[in-house]
Amino acid sequence: xxAWYRRWPLVSGIALIVITNAVAxxxxxxNRSGEPESTLTLTQRELALPYRYEETSENTGLSLSVxxxxxPPEDRDDEPSYGFRYGGEPAWLDGAKLEELGIRVxxxxxxxxxxxxxxxxxxxxxxxxxxxxxxxxxxxLERTCNRASWNQEARDACTREKNEASRLFVVxxxxxxxxxxxxxxxTTTHAIVRGQIEATRVTDASTSKVTGHISGVSxxxxxxxxxxxxxxxxxPSVRWDARNEKPFVAxxxxxxxxxxxxxxxxxxxxx
Amino acid sequence: MTTRAAAQARVDQIQAFQRELGLLQSDGVLxxxxxxxxxxQSYHATLTRELAESFDVDSDxxxxxxxxxxxxxxxxxxxxxxxxxxxxxxxxxxxxxxTTQVTILVATPxxxxxxxxxxxxxxxxxxxxxxxxxxxxxxxxxxVSMLGQIFNITPSPNALLAxxxxxxxxxxxxxxxxxxxxxxxxxxxxxxxxxxxxxGAYWINFGERPENFLPAAAALLLVPRFIDHGRFDGFxxxxxxxxxxTLFGPILVLxxxxxxxxxxxxxxxxxxxxxxxxxxxAGVTIWLGIRSGYPHVxxxxxxxxxxxxxxxxxxxxxxxxxxxxxxxVVGLTAVLLLFVFRRLRSxxxxxxxxxx
Numbered sequence: 001x002x003a004w005y006r007r008w009p010l011v012s013g014i015a016l017i018v019i020t021n022a023v024a025x026x027x028x029x030x031n032r033s034g035e036p037e038s039t040l041t042l043t044q045r046e047l048a049l050p051y052r053y054e055e056t057s058e059n060t061g062l063s064l065s066v067x068x069x070x071x072p073p074e075d076r077d078d079e080p081s082y083g084f085r086y087g088g089e090p091a092w093l094d095g096a097k098l099e100e101l102g103i104r105v106x107x108x109x110x111x112x113x114x115x116x117x118x119x120x121x122x123x124x125x126x127x128x129x130x131x132x133x134x135x136x137x138x139x140x141l142e143r144t145c146n147r148a149s150w151n152q153e154a155r156d157a158c159t160r161e162k163n164e165a166s167r168l169f170v171v172x173x174x175x176x177x178x179x180x181x182x183x184x185x186x187t188t189t190h191a192i193v194r195g196q197i198e199a200t201r202v203t204d205a206s207t208s209k210v211t212g213h214i215s216g217v218s219x220x221x222x223x224x225x226x227x228x229x230x231x232x233x234x235x236p237s238v239r240w241d242a243r244n245e246k247p248f249v250a251x252x253x254x255x256x257x258x259x260x261x262x263x264x265x266x267x268x269x270x271x
Numbered sequence: 272m273t274t275r276a277a278a279q280a281r282v283d284q285i286q287a288f289q290r291e292l293g294l295l296q297s298d299g300v301l302x303x304x305x306x307x308x309x310x311x312q313s314y315h316a317t318l319t320r321e322l323a324e325s326f327d328v329d330s331d332x333x334x335x336x337x338x339x340x341x342x343x344x345x346x347x348x349x350x351x352x353x354x355x356x357x358x359x360x361x362x363x364x365x366x367x368x369x370t371t372q373v374t375i376l377v378a379t380p381x382x383x384x385x386x387x388x389x390x391x392x393x394x395x396x397x398x399x400x401x402x403x404x405x406x407x408x409x410x411x412x413x414x415v416s417m418l419g420q421i422f423n424i425t426p427s428p429n430a431l432l433a434x435x436x437x438x439x440x441x442x443x444x445x446x447x448x449x450x451x452x453x454x455x456x457x458x459x460x461x462x463x464x465x466x467x468x469x470x471g472a473y474w475i476n477f478g479e480r481p482e483n484f485l486p487a488a489a490a491l492l493l494v495p496r497f498i499d500h501g502r503f504d505g506f507x508x509x510x511x512x513x514x515x516x517t518l519f520g521p522i523l524v525l526x527x528x529x530x531x532x533x534x535x536x537x538x539x540x541x542x543x544x545x546x547x548x549x550x551x552x553a554g555v556t557i558w559l560g561i562r563s564g565y566p567h568v569x570x571x572x573x574x575x576x577x578x579x580x581x582x583x584x585x586x587x588x589x590x591x592x593x594x595x596x597x598x599x600v601v602g603l604t605a606v607l608l609l610f611v612f613r614r615l616r617s618x619x620x621x622x623x624x625x626x627x
Binding site: 009021031060124125196260261 | 361363364365368385388414420422423424426436440443467468471479
């Protein structure tokens with residue numbers, strides 16, 4: 001009894017470490033077992049290398065940031081788009097879609113005498129559909145380049161959209177991943193991932209409007225194992241204004257738990 | 272006697288007895304025969320020496336001051352070593368293959384735990400064991416969080432539960448309050464995150480609804496009520512104070528930020544409600560602390576009451592009052608509070624006397 005009393009912290013601690021690691025690594029093995037749920041071919045436009053100013057000599061790990069976008073409503077065509085990752089309000093995320101996702105924002109009682117209240121809901125976990133180089137990108141490219149005759153800024157935007165901007169778009173959301181896969185069966189262009197949506201309701205004396213906003217994807221950085229780093233060279237960082245400085249092509253698989261990993265990384269010429 | 276705290280309490284008691292005996296003798300109240308006095312002093316000297324050898328207790332004021340220095344050095348050393356382990360891995364992990372990364376990450380907390388356990392049987396002071404235990408916890412945190420990064424695992428609050436359990440094992444195994452605080456912090460975050468997800472939100476945003484912390488506060492306050500911690504010096508106090516801070520913190524936030532509440536009422540009404548609730552709960556806490564003889568509960572209640580009162584003073588009067596008047600009101604309120612607390616203290620003495 002005394003021996004056990006002396007040893008129980010050691011035995012329990014070892015058991016906890018072993019169990020925790022077994023659960024975590026078992027989950028990784030399960031995710032990567034069998035055929036991937038989807039496999040996308042992405043480039044430096046969709047997976048951003050760290051910027052030179054972000055690089056610190058303390059951290060030798062390398063992760064690529066996933067640059068996802070949304071197709072904004074047409075009435076926002078005059079707003080600048082740089083093809084970077086940002087939270088967005090896609091046209092398809094309207095009140096009906098939010099209702100379908102079970103995201104409701106009840107109006108908070110107005111605080112001000114003018115009767116306007118702004119109620120923000122918290123982000124809700126849902127399944128998001130990522131589309132690579134699909135109709136959403138093509139529509140936005142066409143919309144952007146249709147404006148190219150307006151002025152130099154619009155022409156630059158068209159060029160940027162053609163050559164630099166991310167082609168990875170969040171095109172749909174749902175609560176049932178199987179239903180989403182049935183709706184988007186192409187596994188080489190559509191991946192289903194975990195992400196978050198939040199809604200805001202603006203209420204005044206006569207109207208009440210809800211808008212949806214994609215606040216993020218759960219895994220927004222993908223680690224590059226040391227064995228796959230060779231195509232990126234000894235210094236993988238880039239200048240913030242030169243994302244195409246180091247072109248590469250990455251094959252990213254999404255497993256049974258919809259968690260991504262890089263299967264292959266190569267220079268564009270070696271594809 | 273099994274713990275250092277109990278041994279230290281006994282030594283303190285002996286010293287207090289010797290001081291009081293000296294006063295009684297000098298005032299002529301008590302005169303012990305020299306042989307009896309010699310026997311008592313000899314017994315106390317032997318006992319103090321034995322306790323000092325077995326538990327490294329402080330037998331004088333100088334030793335006590337040095338102990339505090341050692342505690343602070345041990346804590347700062349543990350933080351620095353933990354940071355060192357963290358940055359050491361960050362510095363080299365990018366040059367390792369995944370198998371090597373995983374092997375190091377899993378092996379480090381196991382080895383650190385074995386070392387801490389071995390050290391615990393040899394370190395009578397506990398300072399070095401505490402230092403090693405904190406580094407062990409850091410290794411385990413690094414283990415789980417880095418596995419998540421390496422394999423792009425979807426973030427989950429479950430890691431907090433594993434860290435809380437690990438810190439609790441070490442806290443109870445090594446009888447260390449500091450580790451218990453670490454376990455409580457992880458557990459409170461886990462419970463708040465779980466309630467946040469049950470409330471329909473993504474778990475990372477649990478802090479945006481401070482009410483998510485209230486179930487954790489209730490759980491912490493109930494632990495010492497139903498589980499006897501007599502053998503673990505200061506653990507029950509740690510649970511009570513942590514529980515009260517977890518209760519009062521969200522109330523203080525909601526008393527100033529009604530939009531953060533789950534209650535879909537006018538934010539001003541929510542803030543007013545939590546202000547009233549805060550003052551009521553602070554009063555009840557002070558009363559319960561006096562009634563139960565828990566000075567730490569009384570102090571926590573008083574501190575919260577004062578902080579809540581002064582934040583509201585700032586809200587109400589900072590803009591509209593001349594500064595000299597504002598600070599005069601604050602100063603007069605402090606004087607008034609001193610009178611109230613003096614009355615409470617005499618009430619506490621009465622209750623203690625009745626209990627005695």
